[in-house]
Amino acid sequence: MKVVLPQPDWIVGKHALMNLHAVLRNGRTEVDPRSWRIPYQWQGCHYQDADDQPFLLLINSGGGFVEGDVAELHGTIEDGARALITTTAASKFYKCPEGGTSRELVDITVGAGSLLEYCPDESIPFARSRVERRTRIALEPTSRLFATDVIAAGRVHYGDGEAFAFDGLFSEFEVTVAGAPVLTDRLICEGEEVGALRRLWDGATHSATVILHAPDLPDGIEEEIEAALPGDRVIASGATRNGNAVIARILTSEAWGCHDAIFRAWAVARPVIAGKAARPIRKC
Secondary structure (H helix, E strand, O other), X not given: OOOOOOOOOOOOOXXXXXXXXXXXXXXXXXXXEEEEEOOEEOOOOEOOOOOOOOEEEEEXXXXXXXXXXXXXXXXXXXXXXXXXXXXXXXXXXXXXXXXXXXXXXXXXXXXXXXXXXXXXXXXXXXXXXXXXXXXXXEEOOOOEEEEEEEEEOOOOOOOOOOOOOOOEEEEEEEEEEOOEEEEEEEEEEEOHHHHHHHHHHOOOOEEEEEEEEOOOOOOOHHHHHHHHOOOOOEEEEEEEEEOOEEEEEEXXXXXXXXXXXXXXXXXXXXXXXXXXXXXXXOOO
C-alpha cells in the first residue's frame, strides 16, 4: 500500500493523518494502522457480525474542524479482504472568521474480490464555516462496495436554526472502477449560491448519496432500492443503475430520516454484496 507521510509544514494537532491497511491474516481480515497522527486516534476494531469482517470506527479526538484544520484518511483494502468503516460521530465544521478553509480528505483503494462498506456519519457545516471535503474510492471490476455520503445544511435545530448559514462548501464524492469514473458527485456553493441551494433542496436539510457496486448485481435491484427509500421525513429519493453500480439520492428534513432511508437501502444491498443481512452498527 501507499503510505502518506506527514509534511514538514504540517502543524501538530491541526493536520490529522491515518493510513489503514486491511489484509487477510489468521483466517480473517485484520486492519493495521500503518501510521497515524493526532487528532486521529487508533483504538483497534471489532467483529460485530462475529465473522471475518472487522468494523472500524474512525476517531477524531478534535471534536470538530476549526479554521485551517485538515484530516486525511488513506486506506488500502487488499485483494479478498473485507471491512466496514464508519465514524463515531458527525464531522462538525466550525466557523472560519479569517476566511480560511477546513478540509476532510478520504482516499481508499479496494482490491480485486474485496468488500468495503464505508458509512460515515453526516458532515455538518456550521454558520460561517468554509468547508472542503473530498472522498475518493478506487475499485477493481470485481470489488464490492456500499458507500454513503451525507451532508447537512447546518445545525438546523440550534436556537432559531443555522440551516444554510455556511460561507462556502466544496464537496466531492467520486468512485472509479479500473480508473474509470462511475460516480462523480460534486456540490459547490458559496455566497449567493448557498441561498440557491436552499431553494433547490425545497425544504430538505439533509442530502445523501448512496452507491453500491458488485460484478454480479441482480437485475432490478435498483428498483428494489428505489422502492425501499421513501419513509418518514423523506422529501425526495430515487435510484438508478450504471452498469455494475447502483446510485441512489435521498433528501430528507431530519438527520434520522436520512439514516433510516440509508439503512433501508443497505438492507436490500447487503445480502447481495456481502452475503449477510444488514443490522444497526454498534458504536459504543
